[in-house]
Amino acid sequence: MKKMIRYIFQDWSVNRSASIKSSLVLALFRLAQLATRSPRYLAGLASVYGVLYQVLVGWLLGIELPSSVQVGQYLKLRHGVALVVHRDTVIGDYCTLRHSTTIGNKQRSDGSFTNAPKIGNHVDIGANVVILGAITIGDHAVIGAGAVVVKDVPSGAVVAGNPAKILGVVNQSTNHETEFPLMMEV
Template identity: 55%
Template sequence: MNLFSYLFQDWAANAGNIKGRFVLFLFRLAQVISRHILLKIIFILYLAFYHYYVEWVLGIELPRKLRVGKGLMLYHGQALVVNQGVVIGEGCTLRNSVTIGHKKLADGRFSKCPRIGNHVDIGANVCIIGDLDIGDHVIIGAGAVVVKSIPANSIVVGNPARILEKKNEATRI
């Protein structure tokens, strides 16, 4: 994938969403710069701008070391917090006030971060914490608190999240 297509890989997924396009372009550019120490030195001011503007002004924590597949969609984005250890697949959707990260264990250490499959739709105010896997084609309803792994093709809701429905291949959207 060339640099241009890498920087704009989320563009089509965020059609009509100027803020989402802008934030994800800045995010992908920060990722490219972070790959090489020389680029980090040359573009230190850009990385500082990215950290300040995206995190402090817009309130969107997308660390440059985060691993995200192409086609990420951001709706609104305010109060979005994603830990840098999280892995997000292709074609996923994140809405406002979503928190995804590790949790503190009883012995004071932190757990691993969640791994999210492809085409996962995460509703507003969702909290996903701990060492868990979310399968492909999962829909997580608004306000859900996910602390256990979710199988593919499921719809989950509630606090704590529970499977409301298991979709089959024929009914999957």
């Protein structure tokens, strides 16, 4: 039981400087993940919770974070409003997501869809960012506000713009809790 409670509230400590809403959304998200893995005899209860989660987080709070998203430890949400994450996205440990960000797949000219992005550990994603397609964002990358990312981003890169271009590299010896990592020019 302690392990389950620790799992549900794991994001609480990294979001205490953000808002109670961020902490609550992530606790509800982790609970929704547990509900989808619940034993078969609890399927009805899990379904009811899934609908409640969708209504509360998706419709009322404006955050689309499906329980199927693979998220590592200690996700940080800054505001979170208008956040849209594709159900097949993979997000690593100690990542930060800001408001009005979209992470999703692309539709090809033949009508098929690409896979969703894979985001590494310690990635800091700014506000109003769009990350699309079967791309990989490397560990310790920083995505600047308003960036449109449609190609892989190497580990430690700082990118911004539309389309996103590498502006520098992060000094990866900085602490994962540093709000604005030190940058070195390329």
